[in-house]
Amino acid sequence: MKYHLRPQTAAHDYAAELNPEQYAAVTTTARHALVIAGAGSGKTRTLTYRVAWLLEQGVPPWRILLLTFTNKAAREMLERVGQLTHVAPGALWGGTFHSIANRLLRRYAEHLGYRPGFTIFDSDDQRALMRSLVKKHHGKAAKNDRFPKGELILSLHSLAVNTGRSWQEVLESDYRHLARYEDTLEAIYRDYTARKLELNAMDFDDLLCNLLRLLQERADIRQELQERFSHILVDEYQDTNLPQEQIISLLAGAGSSLMAVGDDAQSIYSWRGADVKHILEFAQHYPQAEVFRITTNYRSVPAILNISNAAIALNTCQISKELQPARESNRILPAVIPAPDNRIEARFVAQRIDELMAGGIPGREIAVLYRAHYHSTDVQMELARNHIPYRITSGLRFFEQAHVKDVVAFLRLLSNPGDELAFRRIVSTFPRVGEATAGKMWASWSACVLPHLQQHAPSAQLMQPHSEVLAKAAVPAAVRPHWTAFLSLMDSLHPADKNLLPSELVATVHAYLEPYLRATYENYDEREDDLHQLARTVGDEENLDSFLAQVALLSEVDHSASPADEDSVTLSTIHQAKGLEWKVVFLIFLGEGLFPHRRALEGGDPSDMEEEVRLFYVALTRAQDQLYLSFPRYNGRSYDSQFCPPSRFLRALPSELMELWEL
Ligand code: ATP
Numbered sequence: 001m002k003y004h005l006r007p008q009t010a011a012h013d014y015a016a017e018l019n020p021e022q023y024a025a026v027t028t029t030a031r032h033a034l035v036i037a038g039a040g041s042g043k044t045r046t047l048t049y050r051v052a053w054l055l056e057q058g059v060p061p062w063r064i065l066l067l068t069f070t071n072k073a074a075r076e077m078l079e080r081v082g083q084l085t086h087v088a089p090g091a092l093w094g095g096t097f098h099s100i101a102n103r104l105l106r107r108y109a110e111h112l113g114y115r116p117g118f119t120i121f122d123s124d125d126q127r128a129l130m131r132s133l134v135k136k137h138h139g140k141a142a143k144n145d146r147f148p149k150g151e152l153i154l155s156l157h158s159l160a161v162n163t164g165r166s167w168q169e170v171l172e173s174d175y176r177h178l179a180r181y182e183d184t185l186e187a188i189y190r191d192y193t194a195r196k197l198e199l200n201a202m203d204f205d206d207l208l209c210n211l212l213r214l215l216q217e218r219a220d221i222r223q224e225l226q227e228r229f230s231h232i233l234v235d236e237y238q239d240t241n242l243p244q245e246q247i248i249s250l251l252a253g254a255g256s257s258l259m260a261v262g263d264d265a266q267s268i269y270s271w272r273g274a275d276v277k278h279i280l281e282f283a284q285h286y287p288q289a290e291v292f293r294i295t296t297n298y299r300s301v302p303a304i305l306n307i308s309n310a311a312i313a314l315n316t317c318q319i320s321k322e323l324q325p326a327r328e329s330n331r332i333l334p335a336v337i338p339a340p341d342n343r344i345e346a347r348f349v350a351q352r353i354d355e356l357m358a359g360g361i362p363g364r365e366i367a368v369l370y371r372a373h374y375h376s377t378d379v380q381m382e383l384a385r386n387h388i389p390y391r392i393t394s395g396l397r398f399f400e401q402a403h404v405k406d407v408v409a410f411l412r413l414l415s416n417p418g419d420e421l422a423f424r425r426i427v428s429t430f431p432r433v434g435e436a437t438a439g440k441m442w443a444s445w446s447a448c449v450l451p452h453l454q455q456h457a458p459s460a461q462l463m464q465p466h467s468e469v470l471a472k473a474a475v476p477a478a479v480r481p482h483w484t485a486f487l488s489l490m491d492s493l494h495p496a497d498k499n500l501l502p503s504e505l506v507a508t509v510h511a512y513l514e515p516y517l518r519a520t521y522e523n524y525d526e527r528e529d530d531l532h533q534l535a536r537t538v539g540d541e542e543n544l545d546s547f548l549a550q551v552a553l554l555s556e557v558d559h560s561a562s563p564a565d566e567d568s569v570t571l572s573t574i575h576q577a578k579g580l581e582w583k584v585v586f587l588i589f590l591g592e593g594l595f596p597h598r599r600a601l602e603g604g605d606p607s608d609m610e611e612e613v614r615l616f617y618v619a620l621t622r623a624q625d626q627l628y629l630s631f632p633r634y635n636g637r638s639y640d641s642q643f644c645p646p647s648r649f650l651r652a653l654p655s656e657l658m659e660l661w662e663l
């Protein structure tokens with residue numbers, strides 16, 4: 001193999017393209033360096049220029065290891081390096097921790113007992129394997145017992161890996177309600193590990209652990225890699241977790257140089273095992289480290305910077321890093337928009353985006369950010385209604401989430417008893433109903449219901465006279481209690497004698513499904529929020545059918561939006577927006593209990609509240625030119641509607657920094 005020892009880099013005028021602090025960091029000769037500075041101060045820019053600089057100094061690209069947090073950030077960073085240096089992105093070792101671990105393990109996994117060409121399990125694979133193990137170990141042990149589903153068992157394990165604890169410790173601290181299953185879990189985890197090895201497969205967490213294990217256990221390989229990577233650079237260092245920090249520490253252990261950049265005020269992943277002390281204690285860990293600070297912000301206009309500085313000052317224990325603006329004012333103050341309710345808020349956002357786009361701002365320069373995924377429900381519906389293309393950078397579209405689909409399936413069946421897919425989805429929530437049983441049950445159901453559909457307009461009223469017949473349908477004995485409960489639920493939702501609003505339908509189905517949802521999905525609490533929001537979004541919509549049509553339409557928009565991706569507005573949780581920037585940012589659902597999140601308020605742990613403040617700071621600092629802060633005074637209009645005072649964050653900011661917009 002041939003390497004460019006002196007790649008053709010367009011020589012840069014580093015001193016002109018960087019400020020003195022950035023320049024000093026880029027050209028440092030210190031072996032260990034930390035750049036710690038506030039948002040938008042050019043930390044990522046510094047790291048990219050540092051790579052260009054190293055290449056110009058003759059460091060071969062394959063000796064540089066560049067690590068960052070999200071795939072999107074990694075891609076963007078490698079592109080920026082490409083533009084700066086003309087070095088092919090593949091020549092460097094750059095990417096997320098997981099992608100780098102994969103690349104290394106491709107070469108070394110045999111030393112850990114894997115055969116060449118291991119496969120990576122995606123979450124579907126993991127779930128399938130876990131499901132079979134639950135069946136094997138728990139099986140028919142206790143009828144109707146709600147043993148945790150595979151997904152939940154997997155997420156417990158994942159939390160353990162990412163915090164460097166044993167699963168038993170995590171069971172004790174975070175999943176105490178599963179303690180009675182400890183022995184079965186033990187057997188399942190043991191089998192899970194063995195089975196993966198047998199299948200020559202690694203899941204996502206294995207990539208991290210196996211790389212760590214390799215570095216810890218194999219001195220020869222550790223040394224080989226230490227010699228290989230002469231320069232290690234890490235972005236977003238404040239969000240590294242323990243195994244990641246250990247990997248870096250081992251790789252940089254011998255003679256390599258290490259540059260970490262980050263901002264402790266943007267540490268927002270502690271719930272996933274990230275530990276801010278890794279950045280705060282960097283200088284202790286690497287005693288010779290040179291520390292650089294940048295005090296200028298290049299991203300935002302002064303008005304946005306002022307509000308951001310005021311926001312982070314709410315954390316009294318945060319290291320103060322007040323930034324000075326580099327940009328001129330555009331004479332637009334951040335707007336605060338109290339909306340009467342969630343739908344009017346969404347309508348405002350869609351209308352304003354429409355105006356901005358008509359005024360020449362492309363959709364890709366606009367983002368709608370929120371604290372929790374479910375906050376985007378109404379905005380998704382409203383954007384679709386206005387034919388504004390959008391993309392969701394993280395997670396599924398609201399209505400594509402499994403638990404939302406579960407509940408919507410009941411609404412669909414109610415509106416159209418001939419909806420076989422909805423029916424099958426529903427009965428597969430019963431324990432031990434597979435394809436075959438579902439097929440038999442559908443045959444009984446359709447024999448009863450379908451003939452009538454041909455004669456009358458579809459209506460749930462059809463079902464009631466037939467529940468007696470249906471109750472006798474040929475369902476396996478084990479399933480019968482669930483079948484009966486399901487039939488009586490459908491009867492109770494029957495619209496003829498009860499005038500249930502769609503929001504009440506959702507609530508009833510939710511209550512019915514709760515035990516299933518709780519046992520099936522991880523973080524039920526968050527999913528519960530989604531279902532409450534679903535009820536609020538259907539609200540008192542007169543017509544269930546038109547609501548369901550809109551839901552179906554949303555998936556349609558998904559596909560038509562993809563070719564014009566460039567012009568799509570971004571919808572993202574704040575967590576997924578880190579490191580990124582947009583000309584215009586909308587931050588929605590800024591109500592007390594929504595953001596800061598109810599759980600941080602009620603939990604009473606001050607460190608949770610501090611993380612909420614940091615998250616707020618991350619959100620505000622994504623904006624370059626315009627910032628809109630909105631909240632619904634009422635979330636929901638009928639059932640379960642919530643009165644929302646404005647977020648304490650809004651109330652704590654000096655009012656002269658913002659402009660109040662009355663709708
Ligand atoms: P975050 O904390 O959000 O990750 P950051 O500190 O990594 O932010 P960058 O994304 O590197 O900041 O920079 C923010 C913006 O400011 C970018 O558009 C970048 O190009 C610009 N910028 C940074 N430094 C300079 C500079 N010296 N001159 C001109 N523009 C700059």
Ligand code: MG
Nearest residue numbers: 043044045579
């Ligand atoms: Mg950055």
